[in-house]
Amino acid sequence: MSQQQTKNCITLRGSAQIICEYLKFAINSVLFQRGLYPPETFKAEQQYGITLLISEDAQIKNFLTNLLTQSEEWIINKKVSKLSLIIINVANKEVLECWDFNVQYEDGDVALSKEKNETVGSKDLKKIQQEIRDVMLQVAATISYLPFLDCRCSFDVLVHAKTDCDIPDKWAEAKPVEIANAQNVQLKTFSTSLHKMETVVSYKLVD
Amino acid sequence: MAQFNYLNEINSLATMDGPITRGPLQRWAKKSNSENINPLSTSFKNHSNVNLSSCNQSMQKLSISANQSCNNSVISTNKTPTRTEHKKGKKTPSKNKSPGRSTTPTPNKASKTPNKADRFIPSRSNSNYDLCHYMMSRDDDKNEEVPQSAAGEAIGRALTDTEPGRLLQYTCKAPAAPEGYQNRLRVVYSQAKVPSSVKNTTRYIPQAPDRILDAPDILDDYYLNLVDWSASNILAVALGNSVYLWNAGTGQIEQLCTLEGSETVCSVQWVQGGGSHLAVGTSAATVELWDCEKIKRLRVMDGHTGRVGSLAWNMYIVSSGARDGNIVHHDVRQRDHAVATIHAHTQEICGLKWSPDGKCLASGGNDNLLNIWPIAQGQHYSQTQHLYSFNQHLAAVKGLAWCPWSAGILASGGGTADRTIRIWNIKTGANINTVDTKSQVCSIVWSTHYKELISGHGYANNQLVIWKYPVMTRVAELNGHMARVLHLALSPDGTTVLSAGADETLRLWKCFMLDPSKKKEPTDSKAAKSLLNMNSLIR
Numbered sequence: 001m002s003q004q005q006t007k008n009c010i011t012l013r014g015s016a017q018i019i020c021e022y023l024k025f026a027i028n029s030v031l032f033q034r035g036l037y038p039p040e041t042f043k044a045e046q047q048y049g050i051t052l053l054i055s056e057d058a059q060i061k062n063f064l065t066n067l068l069t070q071s072e073e074w075i076i077n078k079k080v081s082k083l084s085l086i087i088i089n090v091a092n093k094e095v096l097e098c099w100d101f102n103v104q105y106e107d108g109d110v111a112l113s114k115e116k117n118e119t120v121g122s123k124d125l126k127k128i129q130q131e132i133r134d135v136m137l138q139v140a141a142t143i144s145y146l147p148f149l150d151c152r153c154s155f156d157v158l159v160h161a162k163t164d165c166d167i168p169d170k171w172a173e174a175k176p177v178e179i180a181n182a183q184n185v186q187l188k189t190f191s192t193s194l195h196k197m198e199t200v201v202s203y204k205l206v207d
Numbered sequence: 208m209a210q211f212n213y214l215n216e217i218n219s220l221a222t223m224d225g226p227i228t229r230g231p232l233q234r235w236a237k238k239s240n241s242e243n244i245n246p247l248s249t250s251f252k253n254h255s256n257v258n259l260s261s262c263n264q265s266m267q268k269l270s271i272s273a274n275q276s277c278n279n280s281v282i283s284t285n286k287t288p289t290r291t292e293h294k295k296g297k298k299t300p301s302k303n304k305s306p307g308r309s310t311t312p313t314p315n316k317a318s319k320t321p322n323k324a325d326r327f328i329p330s331r332s333n334s335n336y337d338l339c340h341y342m343m344s345r346d347d348d349k350n351e352e353v354p355q356s357a358a359g360e361a362i363g364r365a366l367t368d369t370e371p372g373r374l375l376q377y378t379c380k381a382p383a384a385p386e387g388y389q390n391r392l393r394v395v396y397s398q399a400k401v402p403s404s405v406k407n408t409t410r411y412i413p414q415a416p417d418r419i420l421d422a423p424d425i426l427d428d429y430y431l432n433l434v435d436w437s438a439s440n441i442l443a444v445a446l447g448n449s450v451y452l453w454n455a456g457t458g459q460i461e462q463l464c465t466l467e468g469s470e471t472v473c474s475v476q477w478v479q480g481g482g483s484h485l486a487v488g489t490s491a492a493t494v495e496l497w498d499c500e501k502i503k504r505l506r507v508m509d510g511h512t513g514r515v516g517s518l519a520w521n522m523y524i525v526s527s528g529a530r531d532g533n534i535v536h537h538d539v540r541q542r543d544h545a546v547a548t549i550h551a552h553t554q555e556i557c558g559l560k561w562s563p564d565g566k567c568l569a570s571g572g573n574d575n576l577l578n579i580w581p582i583a584q585g586q587h588y589s590q591t592q593h594l595y596s597f598n599q600h601l602a603a604v605k606g607l608a609w610c611p612w613s614a615g616i617l618a619s620g621g622g623t624a625d626r627t628i629r630i631w632n633i634k635t636g637a638n639i640n641t642v643d644t645k646s647q648v649c650s651i652v653w654s655t656h657y658k659e660l661i662s663g664h665g666y667a668n669n670q671l672v673i674w675k676y677p678v679m680t681r682v683a684e685l686n687g688h689m690a691r692v693l694h695l696a697l698s699p700d701g702t703t704v705l706s707a708g709a710d711e712t713l714r715l716w717k718c719f720m721l722d723p724s725k726k727k728e729p730t731d732s733k734a735a736k737s738l739l740n741m742n743s744l745i746r
Contacts, residue, residue: 159376
């Protein structure tokens with residue numbers, strides 16, 4: 001899965017891969033759990049020791065692949081600080097929900113990094129996957145308190161990048177989004193020892 | 208100057224209490240106590256002399272340090288200064304003598320030496336402690352605001368993203384949900400609001416099933432019709448690619464047939480009047496006719512291009528509705544069996560029922576339409592032009608049932624996006640009543656003994672609901688299925704309802720049992736008949 005040179009050795013690239021794989025499953029889980037798309041367009045897949053659902057829609061798959069390949073590159077170069085998955089009401093373009101995936105950069109295993117002459121982490125892959133599973137289970141549990149999305153919805157992902165980041169082809173600058181009367185819920189965090197991923201969901205509070 | 212004196216005195220009092228609560232600071236001050244370089248410790252010394260100006264100074268310093276450390280909890284819990292003093296009691300010289308106390312570890316180790324005491328209370332009687340406390344707590348309030356606003360800022364930042372950087376988006380967007388798609392979670396979110404207007408009835412309805420039978424491999428498909436209970440008390444159940452016959456009287460099970468290859472049975476329907484003929488609709492787009500007494504296939508009738516998910520008998524005519532949206536009327540006696548073909552729906556037909564008088568055929572499809580077809584003149588099959596086409600349902604119409612005691616009354620139930628049961632008067636074309644069931648309606652059956660009907664539901668409770676006709680109030684709810692109730696069938700004696708669930712069980716509910724006191728009257732008609740039928744079955 002990740003590039004493991006020896007046991008308990010995660011390279012920067014491998015860590016970025018783990019992060020992007022998490023993002024792929026997390027975004028797909030949100031799309032499924034929140035009922036954005038018909039459940040029959042999803043396929044069950046075993047990952048992190050649990051069954052997760054992945055969209056089979058060609059356009060969604062294509063969108064996520066392009067997004068995540070680019071994001072992975074950015075994460076390796078430490079250009080990205082956050083990815084925001086926003087859920088938009090198709091009818092009035094209102095942002096109903098925002099899932100923030102905050103990326104923090106960590107030093108990893110300093111001693112081992114010196115030895116290998118590149119930044120590496122030494123966290124056990126099993127432990128990382130266990131942590132990711134905990135987050136995934138939390139994502140699945142969010143439907144119990146998140147408000148019902150009773151409209152046709154679409155989603156988008158905004159990347160919060162550094163100012164010196166180049167804008168590649170087919171990418172554009174976006175406007176910051178705001179949710180009126182928002183509530184934030186912080187989910188569990190996990191770390192690959194090189195990257196720390198923090199997941200926060202903000203939703204519009206309906207009274 | 209008097210007012211300043213007073214203010215200073217207050218300040219001094221406040222200051223006096225201040226350092227006690229800030230243990231760490233104090234200790235640190237003690238450790239480097241040889242020279243009073245520290246402004247704080249200076250203030251303590253001066254304090255004993257009631258040096259007003261330096262007290263003011265120390266007051267300021269302390270309030271700043273409080274702001275920085277945000278360590279307010281200690282202060283806020285200490286209501287009275289005297290209490291504080293006792294807690295950290297080592298400071299008063301008199302208390303030092305007790306050996307037990309001195310051995311206990313305290314944050315203030317240096318307090319053992321009385322000459323290094325950091326505080327001295329000159330006169331308690333002159334001190335206004337209430338006012339002092341007020342000043343203290345007012346200070347606290349200010350301090351408490353600091354972390355709050357910090358948290359607020361964090362939230363604000365999370366939302367508006369004030370961090371420098373650019374916000375990027377990929378311009379090839381993902382598509383929105385398909386037009387007309389409805390969030391399936393609607394059922395979960397609105398389920399709790401069901402008005403529990405369960406009407407009190409004099410009748411006892413058992414809440415648990417009478418029997419539970421296993422139905423392994425039953426297809427979890429809303430569009431099929433896989434159970435039917437014959438007038439001769441034999442239940443036909445299609446499980447996967449096989450049809451099984453369960454004799455409800457004896458409990459005997461027989462396998463009628465197994466389809467070859469990957470074909471599955473999509474519908475079963477008994478001939479009217481307690482005969483032994485069973486029509487079987489298959490995924491191979493054929494309708495098979497079986498003699499269940501001889502366990503023999505009599506004929507195979509084609510005419511469709513899609514799987515046959517619904518069947519209905521009218522005398523010697525078997526009408527079949529299929530995925531291609533057509534209804535074909537087969538005359539089982541003739542060689543050219545397909546006597547009429549109707550382009551009834553644009554999508555799969557999942558509900559098909561002839562009225563008890565054989566005058567009208569009702570068909571429900573996945574195109575959300577409910578069509579009523581009048582009978583052709585002098586025939587037992589329907590005309591090709593519908594009498595009514597109702598488009599009120601917002602989802603596939605599968606649950607269809609004609610009222611057995613009132614001619615022209617039809618009940619129809621819609622799927623997940625619709626969730627309503629509608630009662631129609633076919634004579635006038637009026638929608639008499641509509642009730643939102645808050646859950647997918649999979650099947651409807653009328654009771655023959657009571658003015659009631661029972662409906663089988665899906666997500667989220669997978670329950671059966673008994674409704675009072677015509678008011679459509681809930682009489683009872685029967686829970687037990689672990690997955691949606693796909694099909695319902697009524698026993699020939701009208702007392703028992705069989706429900707087939709996607710949880711691969713068949714449950715028998717004795718929900719229409721007759722009152723023992725009233726039993727005499729109906730037994731001579733229906734119950735006796737079914738008994739008679741049962742006797743005729745013993746071969």
